[in-house]
Amino acid sequence: KPIDDTYEERLVECNCSICERNGYVWIYPKVEQVVMEGEENLERYKFGSKIFAKTFCKTCGINITNVSEDLSEEEIAALSEELKHWYSLSQAICPMNLRVLHDFNIKDTKTQRLDGWGQNQPMYKNP
Numbered sequence: 001k002p003i004d005d006t007y008e009e010r011l012v013e014c015n016c017s018i019c020e021r022n023g024y025v026w027i028y029p030k031v032e033q034v035v036m037e038g039e040e041n042l043e044r045y046k047f048g049s050k051i052f053a054k055t056f057c058k059t060c061g062i063n064i065t066n067v068s069e070d071l072s073e074e075e076i077a078a079l080s081e082e083l084k085h086w087y088s089l090s091q092a093i094c095p096m097n098l099r100v101l102h103d104f105n106i107k108d109t110k111t112q113r114l115d116g117w118g119q120n121q122p123m124y125k126n127p
Contacts, residue, residue, distance in 0.1 A: 014114040022063045025098040034094040066095040
């Protein structure tokens with residue numbers, strides 16, 4: 001299925017601080033649809049609730065995914081109900097940054113805007 005203006009699944013541009021700064025455009029394939037090679041070349045950046053990590057290349061710094069962390073039963077039990085909900089949903093998907101695809105033009109797609117800035121509390125403040 002081509003990722004263009006006929007694509008019917010969600011393509012998201014979030015306005016939270018990290019997504020805005022890094023220019024992410026998210027697609028949400030199922031985990032079994034994603035094959036990652038060279039994961040040893042990726043670093044992880046955890047922030048906020050620390051249940052998700054943005055991955056990026058150790059060499060060039062390109063931002064690739066937003067994956068859920070492996071949490072213990074105790075860590076999951078300690079989460080708020082809202083975070084448990086998001087963590088549960090995240091187990092089936094592997095959010096990918098569309099901007100990493102070769103020969104892909106974001107202008108050929110219909111993206112949705114997500115108010116991550118307003119939804120993520122507490123609000124981020126630049127150090």
